[in-house]
Amino acid sequence: MLKFLPIAIFAVLVGFLYKGLALNPSEVPSPFIGKLAPEVRGPILNAQSSFNSQDMAGQVWILNVWASWCRECVVEHPQFVELAKAKKLPIIGLNYKDKSEDAVAWLSRFGNPYNNIIEDQQGAVGLDWGVYAVPETFIIDDKGVVRHKVIGPISEEAMQQKIMPLLNTLLEHAS
Amino acid sequence: MMAKSLYLLSVCLFCFGIVTAQSFAAEPMLKFETDEQAATYLKLTKDHRCLKCQNQNLADSNAGIAQDLKREIYQRVLSGDSAPDISEYLVSRYGDFVLYRPPFKVTTYALWLGPFILLFVGLWFAMRISRQSRVQREGPDTDSLARARELLDD
Numbered sequence: 001m002l003k004f005l006p007i008a009i010f011a012v013l014v015g016f017l018y019k020g021l022a023l024n025p026s027e028v029p030s031p032f033i034g035k036l037a038p039e040v041r042g043p044i045l046n047a048q049s050s051f052n053s054q055d056m057a058g059q060v061w062i063l064n065v066w067a068s069w070c071r072e073c074v075v076e077h078p079q080f081v082e083l084a085k086a087k088k089l090p091i092i093g094l095n096y097k098d099k100s101e102d103a104v105a106w107l108s109r110f111g112n113p114y115n116n117i118i119e120d121q122q123g124a125v126g127l128d129w130g131v132y133a134v135p136e137t138f139i140i141d142d143k144g145v146v147r148h149k150v151i152g153p154i155s156e157e158a159m160q161q162k163i164m165p166l167l168n169t170l171l172e173h174a175s
Numbered sequence: 176m177m178a179k180s181l182y183l184l185s186v187c188l189f190c191f192g193i194v195t196a197q198s199f200a201a202e203p204m205l206k207f208e209t210d211e212q213a214a215t216y217l218k219l220t221k222d223h224r225c226l227k228c229q230n231q232n233l234a235d236s237n238a239g240i241a242q243d244l245k246r247e248i249y250q251r252v253l254s255g256d257s258a259p260d261i262s263e264y265l266v267s268r269y270g271d272f273v274l275y276r277p278p279f280k281v282t283t284y285a286l287w288l289g290p291f292i293l294l295f296v297g298l299w300f301a302m303r304i305s306r307q308s309r310v311q312r313e314g315p316d317t318d319s320l321a322r323a324r325e326l327l328d329d
Contacts, residue, residue: 009296028269028272029270029272031266031268127247127268128268132269133226133227
């Protein structure tokens, strides 16, 4: 029986390595999941007012980090435009390391699904949220807890099969 | 003789000048109040990972996010934060992955202890196998043979 132990250990090792092949190393798990979202305060794009994340208390919301220079943002943007039409929940944009005029031009071309857009020209808000690649998307529940983070563009399938069910449960739970 | 040694000395000084100039060329803008702060900064940028270019540390990377993190570390070092405090800030934002040396905790026990466990299992097997082959080579000892014969005769 003991004879097979090395083979068993080898098989387990191969199993781990095989699983490793399917993982995406650029997706680093966020330490924020299940924790209170960091506070955000910042100027709102094209407005005199400023954004304060405390105003979002009591509602489920989405924070989408994007920039006009980000190519993959174009890929996921239609999903947000579509989501905004349903008016289910506020979508907040974080315009990361961008120029205001570029951001405005980009939005007029691809559509503006955002209820508010926070300007983050220096990337300071992004740093607070652990952003390291654009686009990134956070889902925050009514208690201000980060429930989900997506790194990279959200495909139509991902939106339908993963994000929407999660949003629906959170919205049901909140109301 | 005198002229020759002077010449050698100047060559040496010249080379030394190039080497030191190069070692500071990477961070030409940064000024620290104390050498301690500079050392803290260097250590922190070496021990933390650039998440965009995952096999580089912050010191070696010029990616946007690495520059942002270096600036953040620099400002925190200047404002007197200790190295563990700054490291904790980075981990709270970016997770354990930002550390080049994974911490020793429940989720990483297998990572740290696994190799040693495998080594001991391997050694144990090697000892077993070598003992078996010795028994085969030398054959059973005379006492056991005598006992076996006794049992057979009964």
